[in-house]
Amino acid sequence: MPYRAGTRLPGERASKLGHLDVLNSPLVQELCRSFEDSSPPGVPATMTWSPLPCTGEPLPIVFGVDGSFQVITGTTPPYKALAFVKTALFRLDQPALAALDRESPHPYALRDILKDSALYHATVFPMRHIVVPSMTVYDAVRHTIYESVKDAQLDGEPMETLKWIAYEKWDGQKKNLPPFECPHCESRNATLPYDAEKGSCPDCGKELFITDMLGFHLEMAPDAAPDGVARDYMTIHETLLLFTGIRYYWERNREAFRRVLFVKDGPLSIRAQYSKLVNPIRRFLHMTRDVGNPVCIVGQEKSGAFADHLELIGDHAPVGSLFIPDHQYIREQIQHRPATGAPYGKDTNYGAKVFVRLTKRHKMVLNIPTGKFVQNPTIGNLIGAPEIFATLPKLLSSRYEDALLPVELANAVASLSTYPSVQILAMFAEATVKGYP
Numbered sequence: 442m443p444y445r446a447g448t449r450l451p452g453e454r455a456s457k458l459g460h461l462d463v464l465n466s467p468l469v470q471e472l473c474r475s476f477e478d479s480s481p482p483g484v485p486a487t488m489t490w491s492p493l494p495c496t497g498e499p500l501p502i503v504f505g506v507d508g509s510f511q512v513i514t515g516t517t518p519p520y521k522a523l524a525f526v527k528t529a530l531f532r533l534d535q536p537a538l539a540a541l542d543r544e545s546p547h548p549y550a551l552r553d554i555l556k557d558s559a560l561y562h563a564t565v566f567p568m569r570h571i572v573v574p575s576m577t578v579y580d581a582v583r584h585t586i587y588e589s590v591k592d593a594q595l596d597g598e599p600m601e602t603l604k605w606i607a608y609e610k611w612d613g614q615k616k617n618l619p620p621f622e623c624p625h626c627e628s629r630n631a632t633l634p635y636d637a638e639k640g641s642c643p644d645c646g647k648e649l650f651i652t653d654m655l656g657f658h659l660e661m662a663p664d665a666a667p668d669g670v671a672r673d674y675m676t677i678h679e680t681l682l683l684f685t686g687i688r689y690y691w692e693r694n695r696e697a698f699r700r701v702l703f704v705k706d707g708p709l710s711i712r713a714q715y716s717k718l719v720n721p722i723r724r725f726l727h728m729t730r731d732v733g734n735p736v737c738i739v740g741q742e743k744s745g746a747f748a749d750h751l752e753l754i755g756d757h758a759p760v761g762s763l764f765i766p767d768h769q770y771i772r773e774q775i776q777h778r779p780a781t782g783a784p785y786g787k788d789t790n791y792g793a794k795v796f797v798r799l800t801k802r803h804k805m806v807l808n809i810p811t812g813k814f815v816q817n818p819t820i821g822n823l824i825g826a827p828e829i830f831a832t833l834p835k836l837l838s839s840r841y842e843d844a845l846l847p848v849e850l851a852n853a854v855a856s857l858s859t860y861p862s863v864q865i866l867a868m869f870a871e872a873t874v875k876g877y878p
């Protein structure tokens with residue numbers, strides 16, 4: 442990079458001629474030719490596509506979950522910023538699915554489905570330069586996360602689900618929360634007694650929320666929160682909505698798991714410090730399979746390294762086949778890293794990655810739970826695979842490429858750009874930043 446101009450002297454000019462010598466190198470010339478060559482790269486030799494296991498009964502009831510977030514920043518200094526997060530869960534049963542026109546769903550038909558069988562959650566976080574009396578942004582975001590998970594519109598059900606997962610209530614052992622880092626004194630002894638939502642730090646005595654165990658505060662400065670906090674809250678809340686449905690059936694009607702498929706937009710994973718929920722979730726899913734009530738969950742990953750890799754390999758796959766990449770394949774072919782080191786996804790994923798070619802036109806990256814972590818999963822490890830693959834052909838969208846209807850509808854419900862409109866949010870944000878909340 443050339444030097445920039447100062448107040449006294451002009452900046453350095455980048456020399457165009459400086460590139461000429463390096464372009465004369467035969468190796469560099471070869472690389473440039475190869476870069477411009479548009480023929481597809483070879484497909485890795487270490488992959489085997491297997492026929493889809495469609496031997497189960499299709500599942501007649503489908504739940505879809507999705508979320509979206511948007512950070513709105515003021516256009517003038519100090520560039521105040523608010524983040525809006527929205528999540529949704531809805532039910533799609535066989536009659537609703539049959540009535541839906543897959544080419545162009547009628548808006549009223551969608552409205553009727555969503556009116557009777559959808560839950561919404563929306564919240565807003567003060568990210569930067571927003572004054573909340575007697576609170577830093579750090580504490581304001583902590584309080585907002587806690588109050589948002591308790592959302593009265595949803596009767597506090599996501600909070601019940603967070604407690605159910607964090608305390609692993611299904612196992613009846615009534616244990617305290619595993620220790621986490623206190624948001625006030627950084628002691629690592631912070632904990633809460635069984636079933637508590639709030640308490641105090643054993644070292645500094647200040648107030649703790651159960652949502653502090655997730656560690657949002659580890660990413661925030663006293664007066665600013667990065668945009669990632671909104672994204673991670675969205676992921677956590679999607680997971681809580683998904684498991685609110687699962688908890689409901691587990692507590693009231695376990696037989697229903699034979700008829701229900703849960704579909705999440707995005708991977709079945711929770712990143713970084715938030716991944717504390719992953720091991721309890723895995724233990725729950727493992728146990729449900731052991732006791733004969735397996736829960737069918739599938740996540741569709743539409744972007745990122747796995748989706749990019751599918752573009753390379755998908756067209757070579759036979760129709761009606763799947764490929765489950767193992768640890769070594771993921772490290773070397775997808776992440777382009779050495780296969781040594783920690784097993785891929787051990788701490789963060791509760792679903793195995795599965796490349797699927799359903800029809801000539803539909804290929805996708807799915808995530809399907811295996812219960813306990815499996816480093817090199819096989820079809821037999823995927824919970825509910827025969828039922829899931831018997832159901833998916835009934836859920837294909839005709840409107841979008843490689844799309845599943847529940848994901849398409851969940852996008853429509855949760856998308857901030859359509860509901861409510863970005864203009865409304867921007868207007869609201871303007872009013873708030875100007876001091877008229």
Ligand SMILES: [Zn+2]
Pocket residue numbers: 623624625626627628631642643644645646647
């Ligand atoms: Zn403390």
